[in-house]
Amino acid sequence: MYKEEKKKNASKAKQIYNKKLSDIESEQAKIEKNFEKKITQLNESKAKQLASIEKSMEYNISSMQKDESKRIEINSGTDEIINNINLINKAVVKYKKQAIQLNFDNDIKNKEIEIKILGLTTNLEKDKWNFQFKKGTISKTILKNKISNLEFAEKTERNRLNRVVSTMEKEKNNQLQNLSVTAKIK
Numbered sequence: 001m002y003k004e005e006k007k008k009n010a011s012k013a014k015q016i017y018n019k020k021l022s023d024i025e026s027e028q029a030k031i032e033k034n035f036e037k038k039i040t041q042l043n044e045s046k047a048k049q050l051a052s053i054e055k056s057m058e059y060n061i062s063s064m065q066k067d068e069s070k071r072i073e074i075n076s077g078t079d080e081i082i083n084n085i086n087l088i089n090k091a092v093v094k095y096k097k098q099a100i101q102l103n104f105d106n107d108i109k110n111k112e113i114e115i116k117i118l119g120l121t122t123n124l125e126k127d128k129w130n131f132q133f134k135k136g137t138i139s140k141t142i143l144k145n146k147i148s149n150l151e152f153a154e155k156t157e158r159n160r161l162n163r164v165v166s167t168m169e170k171e172k173n174n175q176l177q178n179l180s181v182t183a184k185i186k
Helices: 001-073 079-135 142-183
Strands: none
Touching: 001 079, 079 142
């Protein structure tokens, strides 16, 4: 009787363990699926933004060329030609400013997306290590060490990316300022 009860309890414990392990594995699969989905969404968003920026730039250039050529055709006197040249120069400076801003804003957005992906990747890695701990593959000390290393690596990379973004912002402002100074000299 006692042996049967012991076998029954051992069998029941094994079933519970297998069910929990199965639950953990399905949860891990869900997390990985959500991670892939978020990365896909970020990539799609980035592609849409790039297409929108490109379309806007093409429209602005062609619109500016048409407007300026109409103005030149209408005004034919010397003063008008000088005025039109000045207008064209202003339009070119304005376009260059837009191009600089769009270029840097796009690069900055890419770095911000990298920061988001870094956070998602770190969380996924933490979940994987937690899963290994729950399965009993690693000890709590190893888990803490791995998570600590992941968090340190994420913090270091996040700081590096934030410095890159800050440098890009400064460079964008410098280029815009230099362009404004150059335009005033002409």
